[in-house]
Amino acid sequence: MGDHVSKLKLLSATDGDMEERYFLNRCPDWAPTGVATSDPEADGGSREPLDADGEVSAAFQKKVHNKMTDLLEQMEEGLKTADPHDCSTYTGWTGIALLYLQLHRVSGEASHLQRALDYVKRSLRNLNGRKVTFLCGDAGPLAVGAVVYQRLNHTEDSKQCITKLLLLQPAVVGPDSELPDELLYGRVGYLYALLYVNKELGAGTVDEGPISQVVSAILESGQKLSAGQKKAERCPLLYEWHGKQYVGAAHGLAGIFYMLLQPGARVPSDVLAGVVRPSVDYLRHKRFRSGNYPSSLSNESDRLVHWCHGAPGVVPMLLMAYQLFKEEKYLKEAVDCGEVIWQRGLLRKGYGICHGTAGNGYAFLSLYRTTREKKYLYRACKFAEWCLDYGTHGCRIPDRPYSLFEGMAGAIHYLSEMAMPGDSRFPAFEL
Secondary structure (H helix, E strand, C coil): CHHHCCCCCECCEEECCEEECEECCCCCCCCCCCCCCCCCCCCCCCCCCECCCCCECHHHHHHHHHHHHHHHHHHHHHHHHCCCCCCCCCCCHHHHHHHHHHHHHHHCCHHHHHHHHHHHHHHHCCCCCCCCCCCCCCHHHHHHHHHHHHHCCCHHHHHHHHHHHHCCHHHHHCCCCCCCCCCCCCHHHHHHHHHHHHHHHCCCCCCHHHHHHHHHHHHHHHHHHHHHCCCCCCCCCCCCECCECECCCCCCHHHHHHHHCCHHHCCCHHHHHHHHHHHHHHHHCCCCCCCCCCCECCCCCCCCCCCCCCHHHHHHHHHHHHHHHCCHHHHHHHHHHHHHHHHHCEECCCCCCCCCHHHHHHHHHHHHHHHCCHHHHHHHHHHHHHHHCCCCCCCCCCCCCCCCCCCHHHHHHHHHHHHCHHHCCCCCCCC
C-alpha cells in the first residue's frame, strides 16, 4: 500500500502445523462528505481508489482489469503443471471453473463461460467417489457443472449433474455415515452445494426434501455432541473436527452456523430461535478482547486472522444473524471484526482466499453489502491494491500456487469483485 502503510511489524506464530506471518497496517481512512466513519481522527488521505461519489473509480478499475489480465496469463501457464487429477474446488480444476464463471458474471464475455466449461468437464472426468463436499469432493464439480451447462443451454447435461449430486445424499445422511459436519469435508459442505444450485438456477431446482434431510442430520449431530458434553443449555449445537471444536469458517462453528442461518436451508423458525441463535451467541462470547476469534474453543492464542481461522470467517455469520434477528449487537461485533482485519489482515502467508489477504478483503465487501458504508468499500479496494502488487511482498508460495483457495486464482476472483462490489460473494461459501 506504499505511503499508506505507517507501521509495519512482522510476527510469526504457530497453531498446530499452521504457520502465519502477518503485517500490522494502519491505513488512513477516508469517507466522502456525509458518510460516517469510525475513524474520526483519520487524516482523510487520497480519495483514490474511490471517486468523488464514493464509488470505485474508473482509473482503479482499469488498473485492476490490466492486472487481472496479466495474472490470468500467468495462471493459465502455471496450471499446465498442476495435478491433472485434482478436480476439487479448493485446489483443483473446479475452482478454476468457478473463477471463470465469476469472470463471465462480471464481464459477460462468452469466452469466460467456455473456459469454465472446459475446466468443469475436466473435473467431471475425475470424480473421486470418496468425498462429497463442494470444496473438496464430488459435489463441487457436479454443482458447478449443473450451472455451467445451464448457462450454455445444455439442459439435459445440467439435469444429469443434479441427479448425480443428489445420489451422494445417502453418504451424507445415512445412519452409518461417519461424515463430520464442517464445510470443507462435512455435511455443511454438501448442504452448500444444494443451496448453491438453487441460488444459481432458481428455488426448487433441488427439492426441499433433500435439503431438509441434510439440515436435520446436521442439527441432530450438533445436539448429540452438545448433550454429551453437558453444554446443551449454553450451546445447543456443538461440533468437532479431528477432535477439536474449531471456530472458523472452514472447519468450525462459524461456517456451520452461517449455513444453518441461510433462508434456503429452511430451518424452522422455532429451531432458529431456540437452538441456532443461542449457539451463535455462545460462540460470540468466545471472542478475544481484541475482537478476534480463537481458532478453536480451547485455543487461547490471539494470532490467526484468516478466513479459515479467526475474525474474517466469523463476519458472514454475524451479518446473517443481524439480518435474521434484527439485533444491533451482531452488526456491532461484525464491525469489530472488520477493525481487527483492517489492523492485522495483510498476511505474509499469501494472497489467497482461505488464509490470505484476498480472503480477508472479502470481509470488507460483506460489511459493505450489509451497511453500504463507503469506508468498507474503500478498505476492500485497499486490500485489492495490495494484491495488485502480487508477488512483491515476500509472501510464502502456497503448495498449489495457482488454485482458487490457496493461490493466484483466488486473488483474481477477489480483484474481479471490484467491478460489482455490491454483488460480491466469497466463493464456495457466501450465497
